[in-house]
Amino acid sequence: MLCCQVIWIAVVQRARSQPFTRSGGRRDGYLVAEMEKLVVLEELRTFETRGGNQRYVARDSEGNEYTTFREAIGNAAQALQGSRVRIEYHEEERGQYTNVYLDKVEPAPDEDGGNDTDPEEAAWRTAVDAAPWLVGESEPQEEVPPDALYDKLKPFKEKVAEDIKEDDEG
Numbered sequence: 001m002l003c004c005q006v007i008w009i010a011v012v013q014r015a016r017s018q019p020f021t022r023s024g025g026r027r028d029g030y031l032v033a034e035m036e037k038l039v040v041l042e043e044l045r046t047f048e049t050r051g052g053n054q055r056y057v058a059r060d061s062e063g064n065e066y067t068t069f070r071e072a073i074g075n076a077a078q079a080l081q082g083s084r085v086r087i088e089y090h091e092e093e094r095g096q097y098t099n100v101y102l103d104k105v106e107p108a109p110d111e112d113g114g115n116d117t118d119p120e121e122a123a124w125r126t127a128v129d130a131a132p133w134l135v136g137e138s139e140p141q142e143e144v145p146p147d148a149l150y151d152k153l154k155p156f157k158e159k160v161a162e163d164i165k166e167d168d169e170g
Contacts, residue, residue, distance in 0.1 A: 036088045038108050039064070044077045058087075058102055066102035077105045084108040119168070123161035127153040 039060035047055045056074030058066045066089050068074055077085075088104035127134070134152045135144055144152075 035090070036086060036104075038084065038086050041077060041081055041083060041085050041087075041105070044074070044081050046074065056102070058105070060087075064100070066100050068102040073102055073105060077102070080105060080107060119161045119164040120157075122164060123157045124153075126160045127157035130156060 039062070042059050042061050044059075045057045047057065049055050053069055054071065054074065056068045056070075056077060058068075058077045060066075066087065068077075084107075085105050086108045087102060089100055089102050092099045092101065131149070131153060134156055135149065
């Protein structure tokens with residue numbers, strides 16, 4: 001039981017931390033950090049570059065700015081202006097400057113804690129996230145047969161679903 005609680009705590013803490021760093025590394029010789037975060041998109045401005053392209057600059061309620069040259073992302077940001085959104089962005093360090101580029105913008109999930117989410121569905125997502133620990137290896141050496149994986153995940157999923165339902169009731 002303690003093992004399941006530790007895994008559950010780790011998965012929940014990872015899910016709640018903001019911003020979530022998805023990956024990092026180098027791109028074209030520059031240090032890159034990719035992240036996502038929930039923000040209120042205050043405004044979107046457009047500028048024409050010297051080359052004739054459109055540059056979109058989105059500003060959140062905390063004053064952070066995110067740049068994109070992609071028209072589809074700029075249009076999505078324009079439509080969601082003034083609302084709470086989930087953004088994906090990456091930072092590139094170029095010498096003494098850090099450029100922040102907007103990679104994706106979409107409406108944020110409801111703030112009420114996701115009560116519209118089915119506890120069974122949320123429990124399955126959590127079980128799948130915890131699968132490496134439940135199976136016993138973070139880097140599996142061989143493929144786990146589907147029935148064996150299901151037999152490992154189902155009891156954990158049931159406990160998580162029960163916990164979610166108790167939390168909703170209490």
